[in-house]
Every structure is written in C-alpha cells, then in structure tokens.
Amino acid sequence: MxxxxxxxxxxxxxxxxxxxxxxxxxxxxxxxxxxxxxxxxxxxxxxxxxxxRAGAPGSMRALALMYGGPFYESFAGLVHTVRTGQVAFDHLFGENHFDHFARDPQLAELFDQSMAAGSAMFDPVPAHPALTAAAEAPGGATVVDVAGGNGELLGRILAAHPSLNGVLLERPHAVEAARRRLEETGLGTRCAFVAGDFADMPAGGDVYVLSRILHDWDDERCREILRHCARAMPDHADLLVVERVLPCDGSVSLATAWDLHMMCNVGGRERHAAHYGRLFADAGLALVGRSPLPLDGNVLHVRKARSASA
Incomplete structure (x- = not known):
C-alpha cells in the first residue's frame, strides 16, 4: 500500500x-x-x-514495531507491576530490557532505530547556549554523549558546530552502530568511540549529554550515574540532561504517559523538576537552567555545585 x-x-x-x-x-x-x-x-x-513505511522521511516504522512488539507484550503485565512492583518486562521475558535487547542483534537495532524515530525532540538541542559557547571556545571543545545510542543526537550537534569534537560512550554492541552511522555522515573523524558502562565515563569533556538516560533507572542508580559524570567533568563543564519532566499542576503531558511506560518496561520513571534537582544535588551538581523541547521534552542545564568545585 x-x-x-x-x-x-x-x-x-x-x-x-x-x-x-x-x-x-x-x-x-x-x-x-x-x-x-x-x-x-x-x-x-x-x-x-x-x-x-521504511525509508519514508521521518519514518516511525521502527517505533511502531517496538511498541507493537515487545513493549505491547510487556504492557499485558501492567497489573502485575502495579500489584507487585516487579517490572512487567522482566516478569514476562525473564530478564531486563537492556540484557534482552543486547542478546538479539536485530532487536537491538530495532530499538536504536525506534529511539532515533523520536528524534524530533532533539531539533533545538544543538542551539543550546552551552553548546554554542563551547563551539566558540578558542581551540574548540569536546562534547561527551553518554550512552548515546546510534549517535543521532551527537551527529546533529557535530553537524551544527564544525568546531566541536565528540566522544560517544555506549555498550560494545551499540557503539559500533554509532561508529558506522557517524562515519557514513562524514562526522566519524571528529568523534571518538568508547565501549563501556557509566563507570567508564570519559574525563575532561567540555559538555556532557545525558539524553533520555536517567528515566531508565531508579533514584539510586541515577545518583551513581550522575556521580560518574561529576567526577569526569572539569569545573567549567556543562551537563545537558534531556528528559520529559512531569508537570506539577496535573496538566496533560507525554511525561505522564512515559512515566507509566518506564515503570512497566524498565523499572524507571519520569520525574518532576524538583526531584531531578535533588538527584543533582546528591551528586554535587546543581540545576542552573531548563528549556523546553518538542514532544514535552526538556533540557535540564546542570553544572558542578560551587561547593563541589571549590
């Protein structure tokens, strides 16, 4: 058709x-x-x-296959999650979302494609003042994309700012897909690729990016991830956290829908801005700004707290 x-x-x-x-x-x-x-x-x-349709401009095919496949099956266990607190995906598939996808190359590729299909949220990110300032720094600067998937966001940032270099940290099976993608777009020469976990956070970057990562995890794991960031960040560095933020007034928001999705499929959650602020503070960081993105997204601008960098 x-x-x-x-x-x-x-x-x-x-x-x-x-x-x-x-x-x-x-x-x-x-x-x-x-x-x-x-x-x-x-x-x-x-x-x-x-x-x-595959290949259509702005195609949502991968997203539809993911939500009509594994995630659809997982939502059948929503009642189990609400009653027991156990993640429905783990209950139905016998292992967590990330391990299950990592063992299946086709499913892992579909997941990465589905994440890229929602990339309209990223459109304003390259113009963020922290990235613009880094691009104008004498001698250039480095952007570290933490768990950057297939490189969709980092590629957009590097394309918008020719003076910037990038580092992409991802799991081994995903980092090669990112390498291929960025090399195909001619950006691979300006990017280093690190295969590892959050504990392998590259040090010395000028801007760190955590895009749709924290909502995958509970508070304790988020604190751990943020502490890895804080240890790797020089005092001048910026951290840009891309997430949907729950509204405080109960207004309609995709964040509320995704909160249910994260609870059911990965055991994570969406959070209010104040909740994120507390997590940042626990890691020696401070929320210094917030700007809206499409699809009810936000960029949370974070820097080292003064007491932490003193």
Whole structure:
C-alpha cells in the first residue's frame, strides 16, 4: 500500500497473507484512526500512515514495531507491576530490557532505530547556549554523549558546530552502530568511540549529554550515574540532561504517559523538576537552567555545585 494509488482488499490480502474479510475490518479501523483512506480504487496511505513505511522521511516504522512488539507484550503485565512492583518486562521475558535487547542483534537495532524515530525532540538541542559557547571556545571543545545510542543526537550537534569534537560512550554492541552511522555522515573523524558502562565515563569533556538516560533507572542508580559524570567533568563543564519532566499542576503531558511506560518496561520513571534537582544535588551538581523541547521534552542545564568545585 502507498499514498499514490489505491489498493483493493483482495490484492492487499494476497500481498500480506491475510483473510480479506478480516483485513477489511482492520482497514476500516485504520481509516478511523486516519492511517489510511478508502476511495473507489481501494485503500491508500494517508500522510500520517506513510510514516509507517521504511525509508519514508521521518519514518516511525521502527517505533511502531517496538511498541507493537515487545513493549505491547510487556504492557499485558501492567497489573502485575502495579500489584507487585516487579517490572512487567522482566516478569514476562525473564530478564531486563537492556540484557534482552543486547542478546538479539536485530532487536537491538530495532530499538536504536525506534529511539532515533523520536528524534524530533532533539531539533533545538544543538542551539543550546552551552553548546554554542563551547563551539566558540578558542581551540574548540569536546562534547561527551553518554550512552548515546546510534549517535543521532551527537551527529546533529557535530553537524551544527564544525568546531566541536565528540566522544560517544555506549555498550560494545551499540557503539559500533554509532561508529558506522557517524562515519557514513562524514562526522566519524571528529568523534571518538568508547565501549563501556557509566563507570567508564570519559574525563575532561567540555559538555556532557545525558539524553533520555536517567528515566531508565531508579533514584539510586541515577545518583551513581550522575556521580560518574561529576567526577569526569572539569569545573567549567556543562551537563545537558534531556528528559520529559512531569508537570506539577496535573496538566496533560507525554511525561505522564512515559512515566507509566518506564515503570512497566524498565523499572524507571519520569520525574518532576524538583526531584531531578535533588538527584543533582546528591551528586554535587546543581540545576542552573531548563528549556523546553518538542514532544514535552526538556533540557535540564546542570553544572558542578560551587561547593563541589571549590
């Protein structure tokens, strides 16, 4: 199915190996959701539905496969999580989210692609004042992307600021994917790649980035990660934490939905700004600014607390 011509139910059913009557029921539902539209020549994708195609600009296919696959199965265990506190993903799959994906290269790649599919949140990040200031520093500066996935965000930062160099820290199976991605875009020569865990935090960077990392973990693990950052950061360095922040007034926010998702699938959580502030303080850091991002995201600007750097 595409957005150029309509396709009849019988033809679609043959193509996907489905029963025509049952497929027609599904297509009517998808039409109601706005993913397809029906005309005289059959069904065709809408502008929104086209985002489910591989290779389409802004494709959400990987995200849909992830949430319609492992995460969908995990949400079947939501009641178990609410009643027992045990992570539903662990309960259903017998191991945690990260270990399960790391053992399956195809699933690991799909997860990285799904994370990149939500990259609209990153659009304003390269223009953050901390990165602009680093780019203007004499002699250049280095950005350390901690657990930077496939390099989507770091690539955007390096492309926006030719004077910056990058370091990407990731698990061994993921760091090679990031290396390939950044080399394909011509940015690999300006980036070093470190295979390791948070304890292997590269020291001496000018700007550190933690993008959608802290919400994966409980408070104690977050403090540990932030302490690794604080030890690696020179006194002048900035830390940019990209997360969704829970609203204090109960207003509608994607952060509230993701809070449920993180609880069910990884045992993490979204947090209020004040909660993050306490975690930063426990690690000898201080929240000095906050700026909004698309999709209810935020950049939390963090520096070493004065007492910690004195």
């Amino acid at each position: 595409d957005s150029e011509r309509g396709v009849g139910v019988e033809e679609l059913a043959r193509a996907v190996g489905a029963r025509p009557r049952n497929l027609a029921t599904l297509l009517r539902y998808l039409a109601m959701l706005g993913a397809v539209t029906e005309g005289r020549d059959g069904f065709r994708l809408t502008e929104s539905g086209a985002l489910l």
